[in-house]
Amino acid sequence: MLDLALEETLDELDPLRHLRDDPDPDSGDRAHSSSDSIVPAQLPSILNQTIELRFPCSSSANLHADHGKIIIRLAVDASPGCGGTAWPAGEVLSRYIARRGSLEGQTVLELGSGTGLVGLVAGKLGAEVWITDQAPLLLIMRRNVEMNDLSSRVHVTELDWGSPIPRDIPPPSLILAADCVYFEPAFPLLVKTLADLVPRSEKIDDQRRREHPEVLFCFKKRRKADKRFFTLLKKEFTWTEVADDPDREIYAREAISLLRLVRKR
Numbered sequence: 001m002l003d004l005a006l007e008e009t010l011d012e013l014d015p016l017r018h019l020r021d022d023p024d025p026d027s028g029d030r031a032h033s034s035s036d037s038i039v040p041a042q043l044p045s046i047l048n049q050t051i052e053l054r055f056p057c058s059s060s061a062n063l064h065a066d067h068g069k070i071i072i073r074l075a076v077d078a079s080p081g082c083g084g085t086a087w088p089a090g091e092v093l094s095r096y097i098a099r100r101g102s103l104e105g106q107t108v109l110e111l112g113s114g115t116g117l118v119g120l121v122a123g124k125l126g127a128e129v130w131i132t133d134q135a136p137l138l139l140i141m142r143r144n145v146e147m148n149d150l151s152s153r154v155h156v157t158e159l160d161w162g163s164p165i166p167r168d169i170p171p172p173s174l175i176l177a178a179d180c181v182y183f184e185p186a187f188p189l190l191v192k193t194l195a196d197l198v199p200r201s202e203k204i205d206d207q208r209r210r211e212h213p214e215v216l217f218c219f220k221k222r223r224k225a226d227k228r229f230f231t232l233l234k235k236e237f238t239w240t241e242v243a244d245d246p247d248r249e250i251y252a253r254e255a256i257s258l259l260r261l262v263r264k265r
């Protein structure tokens with residue numbers, strides 16, 4: 001087993017290695033070693049491909065569905081960074097919101113959207129949506145919005161965690177985040193952004209919504225250090241596992257959990 005100091009040094013050199021190695025979290029947290037092979041393993045190139053994903057939806061979303069399914073066409077391209085492909089927690093969260101049904105009348109903000117998958121599903125369900133990420137991902141998100149005919153409802157905005165929330169994003173009623181815990185230096189930044197978006201009750205003024213937004217946070221555990229994110233999060237939020245998802249047992253086997261965060265008072 002690698003010790004923590006070595007893990008941290010390796011993280012600094014290659015922050016995305018845990019996403020690629022994806023070790024079994026029960027197997028002692030080790031990254032796969034390529035030391036026993038002469039030629040290091042190569043990543044498959046994902047350049048400018050298009051995939052199609054289908055999510056069964058409840059009858060309340062029929063207005064936006066195609067034979068009971070939300071269909072998303074997605075450009076995927078690994079060149080702008082790890083967010084350029086669809087990640088498992090994003091699919092879990094997409095499936096959950098599609099099954100819950102219509103989001104008509106809701107204002108949705110997605111953090112770390114990558115390709116925009118989850119936000120696009122929310123748009124198909126009738127919500128007004130802001131999908132956000134760092135600058136290199138904006139192009140692929142815009143492409144995906146256009147490809148799914150959602151330009152009137154899904155808006156693409158740069159939101160770097162830890163920075164002030166852009167003024168053009170209205171107070172959301174639903175906040176979504178999938179597979180955003182993987183790079184330790186970003187942990188406090190993500191917690192700050194979540195806390196900025198869900199002010200403590202006494203800080204909500206008349207301009208903001210009186211009710212707190214719902215926060216759905218889908219997380220895939222990859223390594224022990226992920227716990228540090230939750231140590232930081234605990235200072236600002238409590239959370240419970242979403243209990244009404246029939247797929248829960250299936251994705252739990254892949255170390256994925258879907259959480260509902262609630263701001264501490």
Ligand SMILES: C[S@@+](CC[C@H](N)C(=O)[O-])C[C@H]1O[C@@H](n2cnc3c(N)ncnc32)[C@H](O)[C@@H]1O
Pocket residue numbers: 019081082083084085086087088089090091111112113114115116117132133134137159160161177178179180182186189
């Ligand atoms: C593993 S990908 C998940 C993408 C998408 N949510 C999904 O489930 O397919 C993590 C995403 O977080 C974004 N991200 C990482 N650090 C960020 C930061 N400091 N500010 C905003 N986004 C960030 C990455 O660019 C990437 O799109």
